[in-house]
Amino acid sequence: MPDVIVVGAGPVGTLLSSELARRGVEVTVLERRAEPGGGSRAIGVHSPVLAALEASGITDRLLASAVRVSRGEARSGGRTLGVVRFDRLDRRFPFVATLPQHETEAALAEGAPVPRRGAAVTGVRPEGRGIRVSVHEDEDVVAPLVIVAGGWRARELVYRPGGVRVRPYADRYLMADVATGRDDDLAVIGIDRGGVLESFPLPGGRRRYVTWDAGSPEADRGERLRAALRARGEHAAAAGVETATAFEVRRAIAPALRRDRLFVIGDTAHEVSPIGGQGMNLGLLDAATLAPLLAEWVRTGAAPDAGLARWERRRLASARNAARLASLNTSLGRPLGPVANAVRREGLRLALLPPGARMLAHAYSMGFDRDA
Numbered sequence: 001m002p003d004v005i006v007v008g009a010g011p012v013g014t015l016l017s018s019e020l021a022r023r024g025v026e027v028t029v030l031e032r033r034a035e036p037g038g039g040s041r042a043i044g045v046h047s048p049v050l051a052a053l054e055a056s057g058i059t060d061r062l063l064a065s066a067v068r069v070s071r072g073e074a075r076s077g078g079r080t081l082g083v084v085r086f087d088r089l090d091r092r093f094p095f096v097a098t099l100p101q102h103e104t105e106a107a108l109a110e111g112a113p114v115p116r117r118g119a120a121v122t123g124v125r126p127e128g129r130g131i132r133v134s135v136h137e138d139e140d141v142v143a144p145l146v147i148v149a150g151g152w153r154a155r156e157l158v159y160r161p162g163g164v165r166v167r168p169y170a171d172r173y174l175m176a177d178v179a180t181g182r183d184d185d186l187a188v189i190g191i192d193r194g195g196v197l198e199s200f201p202l203p204g205g206r207r208r209y210v211t212w213d214a215g216s217p218e219a220d221r222g223e224r225l226r227a228a229l230r231a232r233g234e235h236a237a238a239a240g241v242e243t244a245t246a247f248e249v250r251r252a253i254a255p256a257l258r259r260d261r262l263f264v265i266g267d268t269a270h271e272v273s274p275i276g277g278q279g280m281n282l283g284l285l286d287a288a289t290l291a292p293l294l295a296e297w298v299r300t301g302a303a304p305d306a307g308l309a310r311w312e313r314r315r316l317a318s319a320r321n322a323a324r325l326a327s328l329n330t331s332l333g334r335p336l337g338p339v340a341n342a343v344r345r346e347g348l349r350l351a352l353l354p355p356g357a358r359m360l361a362h363a364y365s366m367g368f369d370r371d372a
């Protein structure tokens, strides 16, 4: 019997299993997918996560290929409203590291226990001094501790229906990663009457573009993103867009992360709008901070209840902070009429004056996370 079962080999489950194995804990990882996912969702890894993963060597692997984004510029009406300087923060890693999520997952997986793939978990229930995990409804595996890190779809394994309040936003976005041949370390957030257009550098001269969208049909998405880029003078990038993928945003924060020997982390526990760029980072910090406590439990045979209660409080508070920031970003990025847009532009310009810009740099790089 393993010491711990981890459900899900996304970034969060992979990090947890790696950090547990590094501490001598025997872990089984159950993953529904037969192959690792190839698409890119998260691209930013923030300073507190880089600091938390330094001892394991993961940070070096991430930084070997990531772009180090030192500044974020807010633009509107062709003017720069202000600049947020990550490189002026007093941090061990004063930048946001950007790379596609599948590369982050590969860096996390190096040295982590190999997951059992094609193993869809269909049930999780406490039983005596352990947890029984059902796989494909025809096999049961038991372990003293089980951690569900299966993304939002796995919530139903743990919480009763309606137990986690999910708030969908009406906003829709389009995104594409485009080869631009431009190598720089500047993130640009353009906010105009048509809504937000974000542009983030990626390794290899590529950039991630994200724009607000009213919900274009699939066939029109590429052209809608190209039009948004052309409207901001980004003609070369527009020419590089082949297709765009659409995504919606939701907010959900679970009421609790632990029930005795069962834990919930990552997107299963909290979903925040990607327009904050912190969802994966929140989950990685859940895992990095939980691993030493679980390893202590396994080593001593006694639950470190005080430490676990503190862990749960801090992670829930951090998720709420990130969700608030993501909600603010989402509402600031909506289309507006000319007068409201002018008011928004002036408000942003003022907010980006010192010391506001420094506070925003701190917030956008997860400086307010309780475990930063």
Ligand SMILES: Cc1cc2nc3c(=O)[nH]c(=O)nc-3n(C[C@H](O)[C@H](O)[C@H](O)COP(=O)(O)OP(=O)(O)OC[C@H]3O[C@@H](n4cnc5c(N)ncnc54)[C@H](O)[C@@H]3O)c2cc1C
Pocket: 007, 008, 009, 010, 011, 012, 013, 030, 031, 032, 033, 040, 041, 042, 043, 044, 101, 119, 120, 121, 122, 149, 150, 151, 152, 153, 154, 175, 247, 265, 266, 267, 268, 274, 276, 277, 278, 279, 280, 281, 282, 283
């Ligand atoms: C467009 C977009 C952009 C984003 N950008 C950012 C960003 O820049 N920064 C950021 O921090 N976050 C970002 N995010 C959020 C980020 O992608 C997620 O927060 C992150 O992937 C969550 O990781 P996870 O491991 O908790 O869940 P997942 O990545 O969903 O992984 C869960 C894993 O569990 C497996 N699984 C699910 N159910 C079961 C089951 N029953 N049995 C076995 N296995 C199961 C799944 O197959 C999957 O492999 C973005 C999200 C989107 C959609």
